[in-house]
Amino acid sequence: MFKIVKREVYSQGTVIMNQIEAPKIARKAKPGQFVILKADEEGERIPLTMADLDVEKGTIDIIYQVVGTSTAKFRDMQVGDAYQDIIGPLGQPTHLEKLGKVVCVGGGTGIAVLHPITRGLKEVGNHVIGIIGARSKDILILEDKMRLASTELHVCTDDGSYGHHGFVTEVLKEVLEKEDVKLVVAIGPVPMMKFLTILTKEYDTPTMVSLNPIMVDGTGMCGCCRVSVGGETKFVCVDGPEFDAHKVDFEELMMRLQAYVPQEKESYDAYQCGGACHTG
Amino acid sequence: MAGKAKKVKIDRQLMPAQDPKVRARNFEEVPYGYDPETAMKEASRCLQCKKPGCVAGCPVGIDIPGFISLIEQGDFQGAIRNLWGKNSLPAVCGRVCPQEEQCEGVCIVGKKGNPVAIGNLERFAADYERENGTGELPPKQKATGKKVAVAGAGPSGLTVAGDLIVKGHDVTVFEAFHKAGGVLVYGIPEFRLPKDIVASEVGTLERLGVNFECNRVVGSIVSLDELFEEGYDAIYIGVGAGLPRFLNIPGENYIGVFSANEYLTRSNLMKAYLFPKYDTPIPIGKNVVVFGAGNVAMDSARTAMRLGADNVRIVYRRSRDEMPARAEEVHHAEEEGIEFHLLTNPTRLLGNEKGFLTGMECLKMELGEPDDSGRRRPIPIKGSEFQLECDLAVVAVGSGSNPLLTRATPDMGLNQWGYIVTEPQTGKTTKKGVWAGGDIVTGAATVILAMGAGRIAADSMHDYLALGW
Ligand SMILES: Cc1cc2nc3c(=O)[nH]c(=O)nc-3n(C[C@H](O)[C@H](O)[C@H](O)COP(=O)(O)OP(=O)(O)OC[C@H]3O[C@@H](n4cnc5c(N)ncnc54)[C@H](O)[C@@H]3O)c2cc1C
Ligand SMILES: Cc1cc2nc3c(=O)[nH]c(=O)nc-3n(C[C@H](O)[C@H](O)[C@H](O)COP(=O)(O)OP(=O)(O)OC[C@H]3O[C@@H](n4cnc5c(N)ncnc54)[C@H](O)[C@@H]3O)c2cc1C
Ligand code: SF4
Ligand code: SF4
Ligand code: FES
Numbered sequence: 001m002f003k004i005v006k007r008e009v010y011s012q013g014t015v016i017m018n019q020i021e022a023p024k025i026a027r028k029a030k031p032g033q034f035v036i037l038k039a040d041e042e043g044e045r046i047p048l049t050m051a052d053l054d055v056e057k058g059t060i061d062i063i064y065q066v067v068g069t070s071t072a073k074f075r076d077m078q079v080g081d082a083y084q085d086i087i088g089p090l091g092q093p094t095h096l097e098k099l100g101k102v103v104c105v106g107g108g109t110g111i112a113v114l115h116p117i118t119r120g121l122k123e124v125g126n127h128v129i130g131i132i133g134a135r136s137k138d139i140l141i142l143e144d145k146m147r148l149a150s151t152e153l154h155v156c157t158d159d160g161s162y163g164h165h166g167f168v169t170e171v172l173k174e175v176l177e178k179e180d181v182k183l184v185v186a187i188g189p190v191p192m193m194k195f196l197t198i199l200t201k202e203y204d205t206p207t208m209v210s211l212n213p214i215m216v217d218g219t220g221m222c223g224c225c226r227v228s229v230g231g232e233t234k235f236v237c238v239d240g241p242e243f244d245a246h247k248v249d250f251e252e253l254m255m256r257l258q259a260y261v262p263q264e265k266e267s268y269d270a271y272q273c274g275g276a277c278h279t280g
Numbered sequence: 281m282a283g284k285a286k287k288v289k290i291d292r293q294l295m296p297a298q299d300p301k302v303r304a305r306n307f308e309e310v311p312y313g314y315d316p317e318t319a320m321k322e323a324s325r326c327l328q329c330k331k332p333g334c335v336a337g338c339p340v341g342i343d344i345p346g347f348i349s350l351i352e353q354g355d356f357q358g359a360i361r362n363l364w365g366k367n368s369l370p371a372v373c374g375r376v377c378p379q380e381e382q383c384e385g386v387c388i389v390g391k392k393g394n395p396v397a398i399g400n401l402e403r404f405a406a407d408y409e410r411e412n413g414t415g416e417l418p419p420k421q422k423a424t425g426k427k428v429a430v431a432g433a434g435p436s437g438l439t440v441a442g443d444l445i446v447k448g449h450d451v452t453v454f455e456a457f458h459k460a461g462g463v464l465v466y467g468i469p470e471f472r473l474p475k476d477i478v479a480s481e482v483g484t485l486e487r488l489g490v491n492f493e494c495n496r497v498v499g500s501i502v503s504l505d506e507l508f509e510e511g512y513d514a515i516y517i518g519v520g521a522g523l524p525r526f527l528n529i530p531g532e533n534y535i536g537v538f539s540a541n542e543y544l545t546r547s548n549l550m551k552a553y554l555f556p557k558y559d560t561p562i563p564i565g566k567n568v569v570v571f572g573a574g575n576v577a578m579d580s581a582r583t584a585m586r587l588g589a590d591n592v593r594i595v596y597r598r599s600r601d602e603m604p605a606r607a608e609e610v611h612h613a614e615e616e617g618i619e620f621h622l623l624t625n626p627t628r629l630l631g632n633e634k635g636f637l638t639g640m641e642c643l644k645m646e647l648g649e650p651d652d653s654g655r656r657r658p659i660p661i662k663g664s665e666f667q668l669e670c671d672l673a674v675v676a677v678g679s680g681s682n683p684l685l686t687r688a689t690p691d692m693g694l695n696q697w698g699y700i701v702t703e704p705q706t707g708k709t710t711k712k713g714v715w716a717g718g719d720i721v722t723g724a725a726t727v728i729l730a731m732g733a734g735r736i737a738a739d740s741m742h743d744y745l746a747l748g749w
Pocket of ligand 2: 378432433434435454455460461462463467468496497498499520521576682684719720727730
């Protein structure tokens with residue numbers, strides 16, 4: 001069992017941080033790697049990136065957006081509750097190298113995944129320009145941590161409630177115009193990553209994205225997480241999760257993420273009813 | 281002798297089974313097993329051969345006439361003790377061994393009629409013990425103070441764990457999944473091998489003192505060298521052949537196309553057949569196609585039918601004679617209404633604008649000369665393309681070696697397909713202190729072969745731990 005020792009709520013309750021006791025995983029994990037969590041006996045196996053870790057305390061942090069049954073179940077777990085199963089670290093760690101100027105772009109909960117990579121890239125000596133964005137100010141996460149992790153940070157909101165009024169791509173375009181950028185790392189909703197990739201292609205700037213397909217085992221045995229990269233089939237859980245953005249077939253990824261929409265709704269309704277039946 | 285002639289006149293005792301129409305829509309086990317009386321009657325058909333062919337046909341050399349004669353006498357506990365001597369998972373093997381190719385295939389009684397139902401009897405003895413036995417454990421030798429790590433809790437790793445724990449070693453099994461059992465829990469469905477049985481076998485090992493560490497991917501959370509540093513004296517690798525093979529034809533990434541590993545893992549391990557009580561979803565196909573004709577394909581097809589498909593088709597590029605599945609599985613599948621499209625090869629999968637599978641294109645095949653595997657090679661018939669409607673496809677055309685652990689262990693020898701090279705008489709790999717066996721050495725094979733390899737390695741590991749070689 002893996003106990004939750006600390007819990008924080010962001011984005012008006014739609015994004016949750018859990019700090020979990022998992023000393024063996026904490027000792028091994030590197031930026032860019034993820035874990036698979038299962039809440040209880042009936043639970044699904046859900047991949048989430050480690051947003052932070054503390055080797056001494058033996059804890060890992062996960063930050064997730066509540067989008068369906070499993071993340072709602074996770075949301076309902078409190079400090080002292082435990083996940084039945086956590087497996088990891090999974091996936092390839094980020095390749096951290098000193099390149100010069102790099103830009104780290106994060107959108108939505110993607111910022112949680114981006115944060116340890118940003119920190120790692122700065123630690124090896126890069127000048128890191130962070131760009132983070134959200135729909136509006138009150139759902140923006142991890143601004144302080146990202147400010148610490150990057151050399152300079154730009155913030156955008158779609159509705160202009162904070163920072164730059166507009167999308168992360170607009171700020172990125174300005175940076176690409178002015179600076180000699182060696183690498184762009186982009187993590188966020190698939191459409192964001194897709195549009196950003198079109199932009200960096202114009203500037204011929206190497207770009208890396210972290211992909212989030214549906215997974216089951218996370219060890220390369222089921223093929224559920226397959227994506228097309230440069231015309232080849234790759235398993236994100238073992239070959240990724242990070243790939244050369246200019247080669248990724250984002251359309252296919254977006255399509256495959258829709259595989260279970262009706263079942264997800266059925267499952268969510270059943271879960272909600274489970275809650276309602278208690279009071280009613 | 282007159283007595284003997286009379287004996288074989290008894291017909292092979294059938295196991296009562298669920299009605300095909302009913303069972304095609306539920307996940308309960310298909311055959312019910314013998315009652316004691318029927319088991320004794322079936323046991324009486326054995327001729328107690330002096331040179332029993334059946335024993336030579338069993339990969340682990342079970343004393344078949346011995347345990348059968350104990351059943352005939354009604355000494356069921358004696359029978360199970362006899363079986364345990366060679367096979368630690370008789371309830372499993374009795375159910376899933378390809379008996380017609382092994383023990384029963386060479387039983388003398390089978391020459392003129394139906395062979396003795398060795399598998400059914402093995403199953404009976406094990407089930408009887410589980411349900412009525414005292415739960416006694418085999419005696420354990422004095423603690424040796426030696427520590428053994430086993431990677432993978434499939435039949436091969438479980439056999440090693442069981443053998444070495446009774447020899448007094450301290451055994452820890454590291455399993456990547458959240459449950460122990462390997463293919464027995466994630467691949468073979470409930471209706472063929474109830475998961476309670478696997479859990480009970482794993483429970484016995486736990487009671488014997490084996491330490492199970494689930495959710496531990498060796499090669500990722502810990503390397504083999506780190507295990508040695510942590511004080512393990514010997515390591516066994518039984519991680520199976522868990523890499524799905526696809527057809528590499530256009531359209532394979534449409535929604536609704538699954539590897540058999542994914543489809544069966546969702547249904548079996550994650551219990552998606554009980555969705556939404558369990559959270560993991562699985563789509564219910566209307567028109568399902570399954571590519572391949574081995575046990576994995578039969579399990580996928582029969583699962584799809586139970587989940588509520590309108591029709592399920594097996595699509596296989598060779599003919600009936602080359603189908604690798606156990607005879608009983610093919611028979612059960614046919615009874616349950618699975619259709620067989622033989623000598624048919626898929627060439628392309630078709631989908632709609634939303635990315636959902638809608639159909640497939642195939643080619644008719646004919647058989648040519650035998651290939652390397654000795655089976656007649658299927659060759660396409662020109663101009664025979666045709667289309668089939670389908671909304672769910674399961675690819676069950678075999679599996680390869682999963683490189684997760686081997687990639688993290690560069691100093692261990694592999695063959696050209698990525699399987700671990702071992703010395704056949706001992707199971708030793710090229711890395712000191714490391715043994716391997718089962719599907720990760722042979723490629724996808726059978727439960728009993730994986731167990732046999734585990735037994736050989738366990739003997740060699742014990743020598744190494746006790747004597748240093
Ligand atoms: C390697 C990896 C790392 C990830 N890291 C994080 C993270 O740090 N924080 C975080 O919030 N999420 C992360 N995700 C996504 C997360 O796994 C999903 O949001 C989660 O599985 C949804 O489960 P659910 O049951 O709550 O929702 P569901 O009911 O399963 O899904 C609801 C909706 O979310 C979408 N969805 C389903 N699965 C995914 C998925 N894997 N990725 C994106 N959208 C999905 C679907 O379009 C679906 O309609 C990661 C995914 C991967 C593969
Ligand atoms: C659907 C299906 C049906 C079958 N039907 C039959 C049948 O009827 N009769 C028959 O005889 N055979 C059958 N087989 C074949 C048989 O199940 C296998 O040959 C046998 O299970 C192999 O045993 P194993 O111990 O080598 O590996 P597995 O059973 O594959 O077990 C390997 C275990 O290792 C774990 N693992 C993998 N990597 C790691 C790692 N890095 N660290 C830790 N653990 C790891 C896996 O999760 C798994 O639990 C079937 C196979 C399948 C898939
Ligand atoms: S283990 Fe398998 S092959 Fe051996 S006797 Fe039993 S059923 Fe037959
Ligand atoms: S070959 Fe058949 S009849 Fe002879 S001992 Fe074996 S099971 Fe009995
Ligand atoms: S999640 Fe199963 S292969 Fe990647």
